[in-house]
Amino acid sequence: MIKTVRYNAGEPNSTLDRIRSRALDMNQALVAQVGEIVECVRSTGDEALVRFTKQFDDVDLDFHKLRVDPDFIRSTASRADSRVVDAFRIAIANIRAFHERQLESGWELASEHGVVGQRILPVASAGLYVPGGRAAYPSTVVMNTIPAQVAGVKRIAIATPPGSLEHNPTIAAVISELGIEEVYRIGGAQAIAALAFGTPSIPRVDKIIGPGNVYVAIAKKLVFGVVGIDSIAGPTEVVVIADHTADPRFVAADLLAQAEHDEAASSICITTDAALAREVASEVERQLATLDRRSIAAASIERYGAVFVVESIEAGCELTNLIAPEHLELMTENDARAASLIENAGAIFFGPYSSEPVGDYIAGPNHVLPTLGTARFSSALGVHDFIKRQSIIRYSREALSKNADAIATMAEAEGLTAHKRAVLLRTGDVS
Amino acid sequence: MIKTVRYNAGEPNSTLDRIRSRALDMNQALVAQVGEIVECVRSTGDEALVRFTKQFDDVDLDFHKLRVDPDFIRSTASRADSRVVDAFRIAIANIRAFHERQLESGWELASEHGVVGQRILPVASAGLYVPGGRAAYPSTVVMNTIPAQVAGVKRIAIATPPGSLEHNPTIAAVISELGIEEVYRIGGAQAIAALAFGTPSIPRVDKIIGPGNVYVAIAKKLVFGVVGIDSIAGPTEVVVIADHTADPRFVAADLLAQAEHDEAASSICITTDAALAREVASEVERQLATLDRRSIAAASIERYGAVFVVESIEAGCELTNLIAPEHLELMTENDARAASLIENAGAIFFGPYSSEPVGDYIAGPNHVLPTLGTARFSSALGVHDFIKRQSIIRYSREALSKNADAIATMAEAEGLTAHKRAVLLRTGDVS
Numbered sequence: 001m002i003k004t005v006r007y008n009a010g011e012p013n014s015t016l017d018r019i020r021s022r023a024l025d026m027n028q029a030l031v032a033q034v035g036e037i038v039e040c041v042r043s044t045g046d047e048a049l050v051r052f053t054k055q056f057d058d059v060d061l062d063f064h065k066l067r068v069d070p071d072f073i074r075s076t077a078s079r080a081d082s083r084v085v086d087a088f089r090i091a092i093a094n095i096r097a098f099h100e101r102q103l104e105s106g107w108e109l110a111s112e113h114g115v116v117g118q119r120i121l122p123v124a125s126a127g128l129y130v131p132g133g134r135a136a137y138p139s140t141v142v143m144n145t146i147p148a149q150v151a152g153v154k155r156i157a158i159a160t161p162p163g164s165l166e167h168n169p170t171i172a173a174v175i176s177e178l179g180i181e182e183v184y185r186i187g188g189a190q191a192i193a194a195l196a197f198g199t200p201s202i203p204r205v206d207k208i209i210g211p212g213n214v215y216v217a218i219a220k221k222l223v224f225g226v227v228g229i230d231s232i233a234g235p236t237e238v239v240v241i242a243d244h245t246a247d248p249r250f251v252a253a254d255l256l257a258q259a260e261h262d263e264a265a266s267s268i269c270i271t272t273d274a275a276l277a278r279e280v281a282s283e284v285e286r287q288l289a290t291l292d293r294r295s296i297a298a299a300s301i302e303r304y305g306a307v308f309v310v311e312s313i314e315a316g317c318e319l320t321n322l323i324a325p326e327h328l329e330l331m332t333e334n335d336a337r338a339a340s341l342i343e344n345a346g347a348i349f350f351g352p353y354s355s356e357p358v359g360d361y362i363a364g365p366n367h368v369l370p371t372l373g374t375a376r377f378s379s380a381l382g383v384h385d386f387i388k389r390q391s392i393i394r395y396s397r398e399a400l401s402k403n404a405d406a407i408a409t410m411a412e413a414e415g416l417t418a419h420k421r422a423v424l425l426r427t428g429d430v431s
Numbered sequence: 432m433i434k435t436v437r438y439n440a441g442e443p444n445s446t447l448d449r450i451r452s453r454a455l456d457m458n459q460a461l462v463a464q465v466g467e468i469v470e471c472v473r474s475t476g477d478e479a480l481v482r483f484t485k486q487f488d489d490v491d492l493d494f495h496k497l498r499v500d501p502d503f504i505r506s507t508a509s510r511a512d513s514r515v516v517d518a519f520r521i522a523i524a525n526i527r528a529f530h531e532r533q534l535e536s537g538w539e540l541a542s543e544h545g546v547v548g549q550r551i552l553p554v555a556s557a558g559l560y561v562p563g564g565r566a567a568y569p570s571t572v573v574m575n576t577i578p579a580q581v582a583g584v585k586r587i588a589i590a591t592p593p594g595s596l597e598h599n600p601t602i603a604a605v606i607s608e609l610g611i612e613e614v615y616r617i618g619g620a621q622a623i624a625a626l627a628f629g630t631p632s633i634p635r636v637d638k639i640i641g642p643g644n645v646y647v648a649i650a651k652k653l654v655f656g657v658v659g660i661d662s663i664a665g666p667t668e669v670v671v672i673a674d675h676t677a678d679p680r681f682v683a684a685d686l687l688a689q690a691e692h693d694e695a696a697s698s699i700c701i702t703t704d705a706a707l708a709r710e711v712a713s714e715v716e717r718q719l720a721t722l723d724r725r726s727i728a729a730a731s732i733e734r735y736g737a738v739f740v741v742e743s744i745e746a747g748c749e750l751t752n753l754i755a756p757e758h759l760e761l762m763t764e765n766d767a768r769a770a771s772l773i774e775n776a777g778a779i780f781f782g783p784y785s786s787e788p789v790g791d792y793i794a795g796p797n798h799v800l801p802t803l804g805t806a807r808f809s810s811a812l813g814v815h816d817f818i819k820r821q822s823i824i825r826y827s828r829e830a831l832s833k834n835a836d837a838i839a840t841m842a843e844a845e846g847l848t849a850h851k852r853a854v855l856l857r858t859g860d861v862s
Contacts (some may be wrong), residue, residue, distance in 0.1 A: 008789045084844040087837035096545055097825035101540055107726070109532055114785075122809050124774055137845050139605075170844050206808045211591055224655075225663060226453075228808030232656060253853040260849040292848045303762045343555055347822035353831040353857055354545075354824045357850040361841045362834050364540070364547045365822035377554050377637045377659030389810040391778035391796035394787045400784040403793050406518035410792045413601050414568050418691040419754040420789040422684040426784055 002255070002284045002301050003301055004277045007308040007319055008272075011351035015306050019266050021322070022372060026218055026233055034189045034218040041193035042062035046201050059162040061185060066201045068165065068183040072173050080173035088174055091362045093141055098364030100149040102383040108392065114399035117392040119403075122152035123228065124273065125203070126386060129210035130171065132187055136172040139360060143367050144209045146382065147177050155181055157205060159195060161187025171196070188212075189219035189315035198224035207386065209368075230381055234371035235264035237327040237354055239305075239345075241316050241338055244273040246331035248414040251252050251276075252283030252350050254329060257357055259300035260293040266304035267324070270316040277307045312360040317341035327356050346375045433686070433715045433732050435708045437472045438701075438739040438750055446737050450697050451805060453735065455665055457649055465620045472624035477632050484810040487831060490593040492616060499596065499614040504603050507596050511604035522793045523573055529795030530581040533814040539823065547831035548823040549842040553583035554659065556634075557624035557817060560641035561602065563592035563618055569605040570791060574798050575640045575661075575812065582817035587611055589635060592618025604827055619643075620650035627654035637816065640799075661812055665802035666695035668735075669787055670776075672747050672769055672810040673711070675704040677762035681783050682707075683714030685760060688788055690731035693722040697735035697755065701747040708738045725760050728738070748772035755806040758787050777806045832858055 005015045041048045046063045047188060053061045091320050108117035109400045130141055141158075148156055158175065164183045165172045175183065184202055192212075196202030207228035208220060220229045238258040255267035271277050284301060288294050309317045317338060320328060324344035332338050336352045342348065346369030347359055360367045368381035395403075404427045411419035424430045436446045465567045472479045477494045484492045539548030557579045561572055563857050572589075579587055589606065591617045596603045605615065615633055617625055623643075629635030638659040651660045669689040671682050686698035702708050707724060715732060740749045750768060751759060755775035763769050766781045773779065776789055777800030799812035826834075835858045842850035856859045 081844065084840055086841040087844075090834075090837050092862060094542075094544060098540065099540075100536060100819075102549070107532060109842065110531065111525075111527060111528075114789075114794060116525075118533070118796075119770075119779070127592065131702075134846065139565045139841060139845065145513065216574040221656075225652075225803075225805065228805075249856060250853075253849070255846070257849045257853040260847060287849075287852070290854070292846070297849060299818050306514075313499060319793065321551075339550075342821075343552060344819070345821055348550070350823065350825040351827075353828045354826045355831070355857060356854045357842055357853055358545075358826050358831065358834070358836055359822070359824045361838045361848060363545060363824045364825065365824060369822075372656075374656065374659075375821075377819065380822050382820060384815060385821070387810075388775070388806065388808065389813060389815070390773075390780065390789070390806075391688075391800075391811050392796045393778065393790045393796060394781040394784045395794070396782075397784045400786070403521075403789070404443055406521050407788055409515055409518040410522065411788055412569060412579070413512065413518075413650045414570065416688070416691060416788075417567065418684070418688045418718075420679075420716070420726060421722070422786045422788055423678060425684045426786060 002281050002305045002307055003066065003172065004309065007310050009315055009318060012387065019304050019306065020194045021262060024058055024217060024232060024236060025214060025328060027055055030214065031218055033289045034215055035259065037189040038193040038219055040224050041199065042197045042301045045199035049186055049190055049199060050195055051195040053162060053186065056188055057162050059389060061162065061385060063328055066184050066186060068343060070181045071185060073165065073175055076169050076172035077176040079169040082410045084170055084255060085173045085177065088138065088142065088177065090127065092177065093144045094364040095142060096150065096364055097385050099147045103150065111404060114142070114393070114395035119390040119392060121390060123206040123386050123388060124208045125155035125157070125205040126153045126209060127205035127214050128156065128158045129191060129208065130158055130160040130164065130335045131212050132164035135430065136164050136168050136171055140211060141171060141174050142178065144181065145252065147366065147381055147383045148386045151383045154385050155182065157182040157184065157185045157222065159191035182259065189215040192216055192219035193284065196227040198421050228383060230368065231370065231374065231378060233399060235266065236261045237266040237325050237371060239320050239323055239327065240329040241313070241320060242269055242271045243274055243313065244276060245330045245333050246276060247352055248276055248279035248283045251280045251331065252287050254356050255284060256287055256291060259297040259305060260291060263296055263299040263303065265300045267301060269307040270310055270319055271307065272310055272313060272316065274309050275311050277414065280307055313338050320345065322427065324373040325374050326369045328373045329356060330353050344375045433712050433736045435712055435736055435738045435740065438741050440746055440749060447820040450699065450735050450737065453695060453697065454665060454862060455648060456645060462649055467652050468620040469624040469650055471627045472621050472630065476630035477568060480617055480621055480625055480630060480704050483619065484593060484617065487619055488593050488760065493736065495857060497615050498739050499616055501612045502772055504596065504606055504614060507600050507603035509526065509606040509785060510600040513550065515601055518605050519569065519573065519608065523577065523608060525793055525795040526573060527581065529813050530578045533608060534581065535818070545826035545835060550821040550823060552819050554637040554653065554819060555819050556586035556588070556636040557584045557640060558636035558641050559587065559589045559649060560622060560639065560645050561589055561591040561595065563807060564596035567595050567599050567602055570798065571600045571642060572602060572605050573609065577799065578812055578814045579817045582814045583642060584817050586613065588613040588615065588626065589624035590615045592615045592626060592692045605701065621649035621653060623647055627658040629713065640812065661799065661816060662801065662805065667692045668697040668756050668802060669699065669758040669760065670754055671700045671760040672702055672749050672751060672763060673702045673707060674744065674763045675707060676764050678783055679707055679710035679714045682711045682762065683718055686715060686720055686736065687722060687728050690728040690736060693723060694727055694730040694734065696731045697737065698732060700738040701741055701750055703741055705740050708740050708802065710821045711738055746774060751776065755804040757800045757802045757806065760785065760787060775806045777801045777811055
């Protein structure tokens, strides 16, 4: 049963506290274990990859089989359901159109002081981790790959545990559809380490993206700095702000769609209407009964689900800003007004027909979104994650002369007199 | 004496290996020690701040003195040299103009599929760490603050060790000039923890920026995820690509300007001209002799300085891409051509008069730049570090109907049947 709780700003609220206590479990022992795997791959390369693949996946890999044969990708792809592949083609077109709009151009600004500007270049290479088993979502492969391709990343490599393509031909189909040919049969922390440091068989990449289990998450955190990473994905979450105009069946269905992902997912309705709260709760029960993944969804609703009753839309938006949810749905009389009060949310879905799965699959915006409150300071994966902004400075002799005094004064004030000297040497004031 | 070394691509090069071996020293013992400080501040708040300030800074703080009185900032600021403050005013105007050009607008894209878009919002709050002692650079306060202000960040808080304003009135002056009134007398890892988690006296922030010693760097890495961070700053570095047209005095002066920062700084000239290499080496010796900070500069040049002689500008650019320097200066016959071969560099300085201090102080681009090879995947601090991109999805009933089949097909293929159900409920295909 989903809990219904009144929420008053500033007052203690144990339901909210429990929801906000969710965190990635990166305990010391796990971190040390992953640290050893990473170090071992860094120092012994392919040998470590073969050994860990035997140990963790119980698969005997030869060095020369680390890379998946492109023909094998194509033949596996041909086993995918063509209706599914057609649907992904529509999604790919929409996702590409959205991300193309994110492209930025370089620019220059000229003034009496000189020319300054910004160049935009794609990172040279990206490595995408694709988990195995049930967590392997072809839609996530698409969402991670397209912004990199739109940014202009020349080399995109995938690492995925042995057997994942065989078990899920749709993954092979979208890989084919996206034109990726560099795929390695390596999973877990060892895959992240290989992509970060490189091995004789796997050239290192500049940026690692993609979700994974806790070992993968810790490995990404450990290699951050050696390589760029996207973010550490946490369990998924949705907040639905609803008033008396909302359809409780829609609200309940969307809470359950989130809850079926994971027992640690969090599905929250925030409403001004106590009657709606009751109807949503009973709809959740009714719809839950027939779901395929009802045991997962029920556990998630039990642990991290809630309907908060608030006194106004303003109060509901403040609560939302505190939670900073990955997904926010608005089903109110005036969604534009509610949205204007929202500071923190990864993606905002407007109105009763913008169900969250629309964004998961087809609309175009990225479904890789900030979780666990990180929407306070971070954003959906996008083209900006795959570019470098290089500053440009071009000063003439005249521009330098005009500014030499000011630079020398500031450098002197900071005690950096070789900085001052480098400028005065050029103006002829020192030799 | 700076080493002169021939560099041939693909061949082992011990000088290059030594330069590339530079890394932040984040050893296990230090990480554990910083972890305890962070945890202690998280659990006991202001009490821990007072205790650590006594322990590390030998200063007795009362809780109510954690925050610096705005009048004290103003009175300290008035002791700064007015010529220096005037120079900073010029810099502030240029830096603001550059960063205003980085501002992005939101947008929407409408199609038969529905409306999608992107909203741009500033993060609500940012915390800037300002180190004490000789590492306190007013220019860095300016460079960290302006992009946040231009992005529209409403609350900017500074944490700096006790005494740092008193010892350096120019810091107080730029804080005043920038209009920042929220300043705390707290340094080290405990300051980072306070900004990340909040204490009764110091409300938490959404993003932490600013340089610091190794304790600060480790603390930033530990709290990353709870709060956004800029990057972990490493020692500074410059590469100068020079051919026979370059003035060896200018090259040497710029190598030394970098070297005076820090014994771990790295100053590298890459040249096609063996004669220039010799002249640069002898100029480095000549100019070094009279530098104020010659012992630091000499140690840096000895450990991580080098002149690499290469066979072509192409080879020099490839070597530069491998190093991915924070700063790159081009002093060649055709700098535009050289720049077109550069993939990895934080900032590029064109021609003999664009000495690196021009960018440190006055030109406008940010001097907070990626170090230690991270220019492969990251960029100068900018407005983009202080915004959130929120995705927007607004589907009508018609748009949803058009796409319902495709969404249902993909959701089904991924085993997420509650996702499918949320869509089909709206089209009336399930109840």
